[in-house]
Amino acid sequence: MSDRAEKQTGGLAAVAGAAKQAPGRGLPPVHLWHPEHCGDIDIIIRADGVWMHEGSPIGRAELVRLFSTVLRKDPDGYHLVTPVEKLKIKVEDLPFRAVTLERDDGRLRFTTDVGDTVEAGADHPIVVETDPVTGEPAPRLHVRGDLWARIVRSLFYELVETATVEGGRLVVRSDGEFFALGPVGAGVE
Template sequence: MPESVPPADLAGLSLTEIATLVAERKLPPVEKWNPTHCGHSDMRIASDGTWFHQGSPIGRPAMVRLFATILRREADGSHVLVTPVEKLTIDVEDAAFVAVELKTEGAGKARSMAFRLNTDELVVADADHPLRIVQGEDGPRPYLAVRGGLEALIARPVYYELINLAIDEEADPIGLWSGDTFFPLDGGE
């Protein structure tokens, strides 16, 4: 199984160091595993990113990080926990992860942005990991593509940080660059 130790403090890392950590991360090849579906896991991920088992929060962050490494999104949009020998459904209320911290370097087209997820995974926004904004009844809901159809809801304070950066840069339309890709932040996907 992959290492479930959280990475070093995001604020103390350069984006180059973060990109190296992301590249070195070894995740199980869940996309290659196709065991028989065994039922429901009695687990769910709440919209705030809290993982539950049989109605109780999972209190050990290392367990959540471990389960997150075997999480997969199916073609029908459902989520499963998968190993080489079993596949169990897991309920996901909104997104599988929450982006809770932002590290940014550069400005304009030279900007790079890295996000720490609630599972301590690091994701650098680029063409393969785009940002998207969905307009909801309660305002914009920003998401970051993580892997294999899994997404992270961007926490409201992180979204405000992104908006402030875009306002400071006077971007028109309002948005930011990362990984040579422009991401509009006004909901115009």
């Protein structure tokens, strides 16, 4: 095994081990950890939400969930962070995808592909921008820290179908906040 492969495998095991340290106690406090950068690890989160390691999908959902709990975005990119290691990974679009939606008493509750539940509101806004390549709406939802989830197309269409028109824009409401999905007649109706 090459030194690089050994370092990556060791780094992967160390990240998994650190993430397992606090089961059932919520998310690890990655915002408080400031280890030295240890290098890059060959993990890519594809735009379709698939986590890849050394060119192969990570097939165990539990492992992906575990890694997602120690993911952090810093000014220089995305990292898996433990108290003693910081390994840079690649993210093609956004690290998470919002894949289910529940409506409950004026609230929009999303679940991500890694199992996070996020209620849209002041702390977790829905933002819709236009994709510069396709020209189509690119909706996202704030999850935690500087981590966002791409709202999958089917959920976005569901939001559009239930939106109201206010001031020439399609809007949805959640937890007392309103979120613009786009102007009426701009391809989101």
